[in-house]
Amino acid sequence: MSNDTYFIEGLRSGDETILEEIYTTFFSKVKTFVIQNKGNATDAEDIFHNALIQLFVRLKKRQLVIKSSFEAYLFTTCKNLWRRELNKKRVTKMKVTELKSEEVENAHALLEQEKWELYIEKFQLLSENCRKVLTLLFNGTSYDEIVKTFSYASKVVARQRVFKCKAKLTKLIKEDDSFSKIKKL
Template sequence: MSNDAYFIEGLRTGRETVLQEIYDQFFSKVRTFVIQNKGNTTDAEDVFHNALIQLYIRLKNRQLTINSSFEAYLFTTCKNLWRRELNKKRVTKTLVVELEDKETENAFALLEQEQWELYIQKFQLLSENCRKVLTLLFNGTSYDEIVETFSYSSKVVARQRVFKCKAKLTKLIKEDAKFSKIKKL
């Protein structure tokens, strides 16, 4: 019986002496591979044991044909298992980062919503004229158009009106207790 057949039959029957021989002969190569690829000895042991279990199940459930040597087949199985493990870790890490980013994004969205609500609440307290002036300004209307719309005598008067309305809105917002809470965030 060849060495490959010996190992395959020993694995199929679960003979402890053969399992120990497999471990003694082949584990160090797997450990070296795993350590060189971002793992440690414990990871290598887990991969090696999982590969042996996988091979055992395949041998029990169906006739397994190994076209290469037993060593090459076992090593390839271990490499594939380790690569899958690394991919799972990378995906998990990515998901954690994405979840953290999503959490931060949600916190900023909530903060922006609170700021917007405070702004709207205080905006409504302004005079009708100030609301109209600021609405036009915030919508990109030029000072020339504001002068025409409100029949102001000049752009200087329009700028003064905008300045006073902004100052009033800013004062209303800063005086609110919610502003200091939002500001601390």
């Protein structure tokens, strides 16, 4: 049994020993991320706990297919939940408060996770060149740097490549059956 399967099955069954091992193995990375992004240790604990609950619910409702490692999947789930929490805090600071039940919040978090999974799945179908170009762009790399990295003739050529790669990714996502389901929600 792979480590990923071990953690997934432990989470699905609620095995306390494996749950403790998940905390011991993966929590520190999440804690570091949350603290570096305007949070504290308590926030990190809440996010980690909510992510595990979310994964547990998904495992109970349907087969969960993880295309990366369990650690990457859990960390991405935590990052998405923390971003939502930061957005919620920002809205609250603007004196715009909206009461939402925990179930609605969890539904939104699950929907975001499904969108992210669809994006990652389709991103992996792109050519290696497109994945590299878009990764650089999404990480804030300038077009000048992209030109140098790929030895393109000019920024115009780099922009055209980015446009074509984005268009291909968008097409792959929109053609997927799950896109229409997610879009309706």
